[in-house]
Amino acid sequence: MKLSTLSIGSTRRKPVLNLKNRKAPSTPKVLGELVAEAVKVTQELSAMNSPHGRRLTARALFRETLATIQGSPERVARLRSAIEDGEPGFDHTKATLRRMIQFLKQQSCYGAPKEVRRLNFLTTDATNGELASRRNSAVELFCVAVQMASEKHPECFGETEDSAKYAGRMAELTERQRELFEQIVASITADDLLIGEPDSNGRALVSFKMSNGSIPIAPQNDAGERLVNYLIANGKNKN
Numbered sequence: 001m002k003l004s005t006l007s008i009g010s011t012r013r014k015p016v017l018n019l020k021n022r023k024a025p026s027t028p029k030v031l032g033e034l035v036a037e038a039v040k041v042t043q044e045l046s047a048m049n050s051p052h053g054r055r056l057t058a059r060a061l062f063r064e065t066l067a068t069i070q071g072s073p074e075r076v077a078r079l080r081s082a083i084e085d086g087e088p089g090f091d092h093t094k095a096t097l098r099r100m101i102q103f104l105k106q107q108s109c110y111g112a113p114k115e116v117r118r119l120n121f122l123t124t125d126a127t128n129g130e131l132a133s134r135r136n137s138a139v140e141l142f143c144v145a146v147q148m149a150s151e152k153h154p155e156c157f158g159e160t161e162d163s164a165k166y167a168g169r170m171a172e173l174t175e176r177q178r179e180l181f182e183q184i185v186a187s188i189t190a191d192d193l194l195i196g197e198p199d200s201n202g203r204a205l206v207s208f209k210m211s212n213g214s215i216p217i218a219p220q221n222d223a224g225e226r227l228v229n230y231l232i233a234n235g236k237n238k239n
Helices: 031-049 058-067 073-084 091-105 125-133 138-152 163-186 220-233
Strands: 003-008 010-019 193-195 205-208
Touching: 031 220, 058 073, 058 138, 073 091, 073 138, 091 125, 091 138, 125 138, 163 205, 163 220
Parallel strands: none
Antiparallel strands: 003 010, 193 205
């Protein structure tokens, strides 16, 4: 590890670790506070990145899907009623509706289709023709599928209520996590270190004290991330 020098009095010099060999000040935050916040941020990011965290709720998926065509819930309700009441002319539409519900059951849908053509793999020309004859669309049929799937298979949907807010929160947390990892390294003081026994070459492992020697300081570029991941994996969230 690199060494620097520190003046003692006016004439003597003493080698010290390149890390700040002093007590951490009250401000900015000391290591333990930064690590605690980084653990919380990382845990929230992990939850949001999980399949359940990424998927929209049924209500949000319905709303955001319908918004792609500036449609109305009333039109979707009328289409659903016509299908459920057994009105003629829906043979292909019913088959497509089943495929859409099956697709949702597979929990593969993480967001509303941004364009109508994104639903082409679920529908057919015959279905589109039936829907067009009633002035409906595949998007409205997909909204019917969302409603039906949510009633019979609520586990297929997630917990995100707004995809734009989700994206914004993800960006905010990612940036804060990056800042915290950098600040963790910059805030390390001698009191935060655990220095092992020197080896035959006189080199000693320097690690985070709060990791009980499990996480070395070096390399410093990802030391904060390694420490936080270790604490989470071992069920610890504070020093």
